[in-house]
Amino acid sequence: MTMQPDSSSPSPEAAPPVGMIVIRDLVKKFHGIPAVAGVSFTVGAGKVVVIIGPSGSGKSTVLRCINHLETPTSGEIWVDGIKLTHNNKDINAVRAEVGMVFQQFNLFPHLTAIGNITLAQKIVRKRGEQEARRVAHEQLERVGIPEKADAYPGQLSGGQQQRVAIARALAMNPKIMLFDEPTSALDPEMIKEVLDVMLKLAKEGMTMAVVSHEMGFARNAADEIIFMDRGAIVERESPANFFQNPHEERTRQFLSQILH
Amino acid sequence: MAEERRLSLDPSRQSRIAPGLERMADWPWWLIVAILIGLVVVFQVVTNQRMSVIFGAIAAGIGVTIRVTLSAYFLAVIIGLFVGLARVSSNRVILNIASFYVEVVRGVPILVLLMYIAFVAVPLLVTGINGLGGRLGIETALGAALAKVSTRNISNELRVIIGLAVAYGAFESEIFRAGIQSIERGQMEAARALGMSYVQAMRYVILPQAVRRVLPALGNDFVAMLKDSSLVSVLGVEDITQLTKLYAASTFLFFQSYSILAFIYLTMTVLLSRGVRTLETRLSAHRR
Numbered sequence: 092m093t094m095q096p097d098s099s100s101p102s103p104e105a106a107p108p109v110g111m112i113v114i115r116d117l118v119k120k121f122h123g124i125p126a127v128a129g130v131s132f133t134v135g136a137g138k139v140v141v142i143i144g145p146s147g148s149g150k151s152t153v154l155r156c157i158n159h160l161e162t163p164t165s166g167e168i169w170v171d172g173i174k175l176t177h178n179n180k181d182i183n184a185v186r187a188e189v190g191m192v193f194q195q196f197n198l199f200p201h202l203t204a205i206g207n208i209t210l211a212q213k214i215v216r217k218r219g220e221q222e223a224r225r226v227a228h229e230q231l232e233r234v235g236i237p238e239k240a241d242a243y244p245g246q247l248s249g250g251q252q253q254r255v256a257i258a259r260a261l262a263m264n265p266k267i268m269l270f271d272e273p274t275s276a277l278d279p280e281m282i283k284e285v286l287d288v289m290l291k292l293a294k295e296g297m298t299m300a301v302v303s304h305e306m307g308f309a310r311n312a313a314d315e316i317i318f319m320d321r322g323a324i325v326e327r328e329s330p331a332n333f334f335q336n337p338h339e340e341r342t343r344q345f346l347s348q349i350l351h
Numbered sequence: 352m353a354e355e356r357r358l359s360l361d362p363s364r365q366s367r368i369a370p371g372l373e374r375m376a377d378w379p380w381w382l383i384v385a386i387l388i389g390l391v392v393v394f395q396v397v398t399n400q401r402m403s404v405i406f407g408a409i410a411a412g413i414g415v416t417i418r419v420t421l422s423a424y425f426l427a428v429i430i431g432l433f434v435g436l437a438r439v440s441s442n443r444v445i446l447n448i449a450s451f452y453v454e455v456v457r458g459v460p461i462l463v464l465l466m467y468i469a470f471v472a473v474p475l476l477v478t479g480i481n482g483l484g485g486r487l488g489i490e491t492a493l494g495a496a497l498a499k500v501s502t503r504n505i506s507n508e509l510r511v512i513i514g515l516a517v518a519y520g521a522f523e524s525e526i527f528r529a530g531i532q533s534i535e536r537g538q539m540e541a542a543r544a545l546g547m548s549y550v551q552a553m554r555y556v557i558l559p560q561a562v563r564r565v566l567p568a569l570g571n572d573f574v575a576m577l578k579d580s581s582l583v584s585v586l587g588v589e590d591i592t593q594l595t596k597l598y599a600a601s602t603f604l605f606f607q608s609y610s611i612l613a614f615i616y617l618t619m620t621v622l623l624s625r626g627v628r629t630l631e632t633r634l635s636a637h638r639r
């Protein structure tokens with residue numbers, strides 16, 4: 092796969108490689124079957140990487156390995172210089188720095204928007220009720236729905252729910268945001284409101300890894316596009332090159348399918 | 352009740368009834384009959400000297416029945432919660448211990464379990480405690496206290512409470528397990544992704560939702576526990592059933608005694624079901 096210039100220093104004692112997210116030779120098998128078969132890439136601080144690829148190609152699995160929702164079978168991952176091991180302390184330290192947004196929002200239905208956004212602040216970041224609520228209101232403002240503070244998830248539209256989920260992740264002051272098909276479960280008219288929030292985040296310099304087939308977003312926000320197929324990276328390009336002259340035949344086929 | 356109503360709305364049934372009488376056909380007649388019988392019993396107890404004596408003799412056990420029901424149910428819910436959590440644990444040892452308990456208890460009749468705990472488990476436990484006291488040495492205060500514990504110190508009431516709690520703990524654990532497993536995987540993932548530990552995610556995200564979902568089932572078991580508390584009479588604990596047995600046997604007033612007993616249970620279960628349902632609607636009211 093794509094080799095990193097600094098990948099010649101495998102010793103664990105060596106200084107951590109440069110980059111907000113560094114993934115080396117990541118393999119993840121489910122019941123012996125590889126979902127990710129040797130993936131390496133780096134996301135620099137403030138950069139946005141968009142991962143695309145057909146269903147089942149391992150995109151979600153790569154993302155979920157970054158915050159250890161899946162335990163890698165082998166390979167190395169560094170997040171902001173912290174190497175991910177099986178040690179719980181490291182995992183929690185990394186998770187606190189990495190926000191994740193899911194396709195199905197996964198808001199806590201028994202809590203209001205504010206309740207959703209303050210919960211982890213209070214019990215993970217140990218913030219007081221007052222401060223947590225202040226941050227929550229700030230973040231709701233940031234995603235454009237300050238008036239929904241006291242609504243329960245069931246009272247919100249899909250687009251609003253996803254924006255609360257983004258606010259919930261942002262309230263932890265993450266250094267990295269992971270998005271796994273954040274707009275795939277949304278009705279077309281709500282996709283834009285979520286993408287606009289993500290675009291704003293990208294402009295503000297957030298480091299982001301985004302699995303999405305929203306090509307407009309990829310074109311505007313991505314520093315790099317990674318095309319995956321069958322658990323491996325087929326092509327890594329800047330958006331301009333990726334769309335104008337993809338090298339691989341498989342990339343061309345895939346693009347013609349999703350762009351019509 | 353909902354079922355009755357649906358049945359009477361069945362058009363094939365209504366067609367046979369004159370239109371003016373349709374309303375009456377919809378009445379819950381069973382309830383009216385039950386209330387009438389209840390009123391007759393109340394009337395008898397209040398006006399008939401002998402009936403009020405019987406009622407007094409039996410009602411003396413209401414305190415025991417309520418005490419046994421409440422304490423055993425409280426313990427059972429606590430046991431059920433922790434065993435339910437153990438049953439969804441990824442730790443194989445914890446999982447297997449919990450499964451052993453649940454499967455064994457569910458496979459034994461409650462009555463047998465009660466007798467087993469009262470006559471086998473508790474004496475064994477006492478022997479164990481005595482042994483521990485002996486090990487610590489009877490010179491030490493704790494050792495002496497432990498060595499002195501005797502099977503006779505443990506009242507039958509306490510034994511049946513433990514027995515019922517152990518039996519119902521298994522049922523409640525299945526309710527909690529099902530409740531926890533009914534919560535979408537994404538909830539745990541979102542909580543963990545925010546940096547919460549497994550325990551924190553359970554405590555603040557999964558359990559609040561799971562408990563709300565299983566409240567009706569927990570409520571049903573509360574009522575069931577009230578009824579099954581009558582089993583303690585087998586061990587001579589003087590609840591309302593035991594007092595009725597004794598009273599009827601000595602006076603030969605079987606009809607009156609057992610009618611009053613059934614009436615008392617029915618009144619309590621009806622009131623309890625109502626209470627549980629009110630609580631459920633209260634607790635689920637602010638959801639969504």
Ligand SMILES: Nc1ncnc2c1ncn2[C@@H]1O[C@H](COP(=O)(O)OP(=O)(O)OP(=O)(O)O)[C@@H](O)[C@H]1O
Nearest residue numbers: 121122125126144145146147148149150151152153
């Ligand atoms: N928990 C799991 N257990 C078993 N197999 C899994 C699990 N999660 C993913 N897989 C398998 O791993 C492969 C990659 O899945 P992944 O979800 O990463 O793909 P994806 O690229 O995100 O696809 P999609 O576009 O459909 O979301 C698939 O074949 C999938 O069936």
Ligand SMILES: [Mg+2]
Nearest residue numbers: 150151152272
């Ligand atoms: Mg996916």
